[in-house]
Amino acid sequence: MRKRLLVMSFAVIAMITTGTPALAIRGGTEAPAPYSFSGSLQRPDSPREDGHTCGVTLVAPSWAVTAGHCTKNNPSLAQVGRPKNWTVRLGTTDAGSGGEVIEVERFITYSPYPVHEGDIGLLKLKKPAKTKPVALPSARPADGTKTRILGWGMTCDRRAPECYPKKLREADTVVQPASACDGIYADRELCVGALDGSVAATNMDSGGPGLVRDGGRWVIAGVVSGAGGDDRPVMYTDVHYFKGWIDDVVTGRLNPPDTPVPNLEGAASLGGCSASVVRTGKTKNNDPALLLTNGHCVPERPAPGQTLEDVAMKLTVTIGDRQGYLQAKAQTTRLVSATMTGTDTALFELDQTYAQLKAKGVKVFTLSGRSAKPGERVDIISSGNGNRFACTIDAVVPHLREEGYTQDNAYRYDPECGPSHGGSGSPIVLRDGVTIVGVHSTGNDSGEQCTANNPCEVAADGTVSAHQGARYGQQVKHLAAGAPAPKPGRPQPQAAPRRLNDATIATSSA
Template sequence: MRKVLLTATVALTAVITSVTPALAIRGGVEAPQPYPFSGSLQRPDSPREDGHTCGVTLVAPTWAVTAGHCTKNNPSGATVGRPKNWTVRLGTTDAGSGGEVIAVERFITHTDNPVHEGDLGLLKLKKPAKTKPVALPSARPAEGTQVRILGWGMTCHQRLPECYPKKLREADTVIQPAAACEGMYANRELCIGALDGSVAATNMDSGGPGLVRDGDRWVMAGIVSGGQGDNTPVMYTDMHYFKSWIDDVVTGKINPPDTPVPNLEGAASLAGVCSASVVKTSATKSSDHALLLTNGHCTPERPAPGQTLRDVPLAVPVTIGDRQGYLQAKANTTHLVHATMTGTDTALYRLDQTYAQLHAKGVKIFKLADRSARPGERVDVISSGNGDRFSCTVEAVVPHLREEGYTQDNAYRHGCKASHGGSGSPIVLRDGVTVVGVHSSTNDSGEQCTANNPCEVAADGTVTVHQGARYGSSTQSLAHER
């Protein structure tokens, strides 16, 4: 499977696939001086202190180019939109300081499926950059052409601060024959790097440039897209192939409308692994430390059948989104208040901030219902992991839902098309505030009562399987927790 070279952020979408990080610009060295037209796309949801997510290159005074999977990696997966607190930092060797910082007004992705149909995105800047844009190629560079690659990619295999380089790295390599990059689209991509991968772009180098010399100037031949692993060259989007599209967007000839965005207000993410929501109960006070609701199977160690975990000290990062899904607030859990997968697949965490503190930051706070949903009732599933808000009907209340040795009682079979990234998403009544459950599982392949294939057990013991059915757990038992 082709892997894009971008570390997952809070806004993980279906287009982004995981990748094992390797050394930053393998075979490279720290750049002795900046490239005025080249820089970093920086976002508040980056796992890095410096905010770096992808490389960018200035192609016009108010336009920068990056990889399409970098622009498509936004909370709702929009192809065209207006991001919140995205900036580019140009003309520095330090991703965290120096150079010129300009806010991003808008992003335009070349296609809805960038990895397979043209991995290219443009960033409209809120003001013209002071530096001169890079030149685009007049022809596709030939195999064997010398290329300089740049990036702030990871320096080791863990997503830890020490693995994020502060200084820009560069390396000199060549354009390889297309056959050296398995799965490459030869007409619109370039294969760049050493044949054994010893000199190549790596994770978080996405969108960074491959530069070739044209007399005394640099020309941008391509931008980092993805590869097949550490031991191969990397696929770059061919700038010459897409030059006309870039020119048409920059001149305004192409000006697509913004992608409609669902209301994701309050959708939270637990460590980027599960969806969640901040909830209050009937016993809640504004001075209380807030509670975060998700699935029991989203805890670091799943409760055993019949087990309930209570008041376990546990620190996990949490992000909470605004209406468009962009970062509204950050928090950390302090304790796992309650977690079980028996009877119901739910967990409550206590956060390090009070309801009053989160309210002051504009965070939407849901309330736990003291009843279950009813068959035929309309609900929404609000999912940070899926980047979507699904509206549907509760199709049935299932007496017993069995999966991999666990049994949940009075579970919901619902019609909302949430996927696995939606685990822990709140199931909300039509008032948009009241939570009656959390999305928990899907029967993927039609198997009976196995992992990711829950089965329904009637009161008389009859077992029924509905392939493709989605299920949620009732939260009624949590309505009076504090």
């Protein structure tokens, strides 16, 4: 599968890395001087201190081009929208200082399916840049054309400060035949880099330019889209293919309306899963806040029959506002409890109190002590899917099995309810908008019985059935009484695993 060269921030904040250790612009060196038209897209949901997420290139005084998946990577998944606190920094070799910093007023993505239809997007700046834009190409570059690539991509294959370069890097390479890149859309993409991948763009170089010479000037031939395989060149979106669309947007001939977005207030992200900040009947305003998600979202999943308790664990959490933009960041400090046996839930303690999060405007949900009933209407609020699903509880399934795990009294939603992969851990909320009665967990993708991503239902009489397309959630009423908090200043021992029954639930991320 194609790998986009971007650390997915907020909606899917899990790292997407190449299979081998990476160097920023692998095979490159630090750029001795800035490129006035080239810069960094900087967002508050970036894992980096300097805010860098993607490369950008100025193509008109008030417009910069980047990869489509860089503009669309907000939880609402809007194709056109007005971002919150996005900026571009142009004309510097340092992603964290210098150059010209301009706020982004609007983003316009070419397609809602950027990889399949065109991975390109435009950023409208709130004021014209002082510098001169780069030239657009008059033709597609031929195979073998010398190309200079730029970026602030990662210097190693883990999300850590030492892997984020401050200085812009560059390398000279060539346009390769399309056959050298696995999964390329040859009509609208370029294959750029060394054949063995030794000179190529890497993670967080997405959107950065591939430049070619036209006489005495630079021309932007492509923008980084994604890698088609390990030790391979990288796919770049062919700017010439989309030149007409760029011209239409920049001149105002094409001015699409903003995409309507659902209410995503309170949707949180933890790794590749969705989550929510919750409180119980025992919590107080000055207590550390609790975060709810699935047990299968814990980095080391509980084994069948196991409950993990009081485990020190530091993970990054992002929490969104109504439009899905970053409202607050937090860190988990410990895993309070997690199990995939009988249900699929995990409860984390955060490094901030309810009072502190409330001061930042974060929405906090309440865990219910009751189950939802068949026929009851609920909302599933998913940061990973960028959607708020209006659903009905279709049935309460006695047992659900998947890949050797079992859950009890699982919710099955109505057939029109569509949370999918990335939606794991999303809260199932009553129509009051506050009360959580469950957490989304899994779904049957292909109709198989009891395999990964294909849970099967087990009736009270032992009859086994599979329902392709069905989606399932877990109950949380066992958490409503609240987990005991550790006493300050005292180390908390890790409890021995408790056997609840033979099995656990889905290991999939539905």
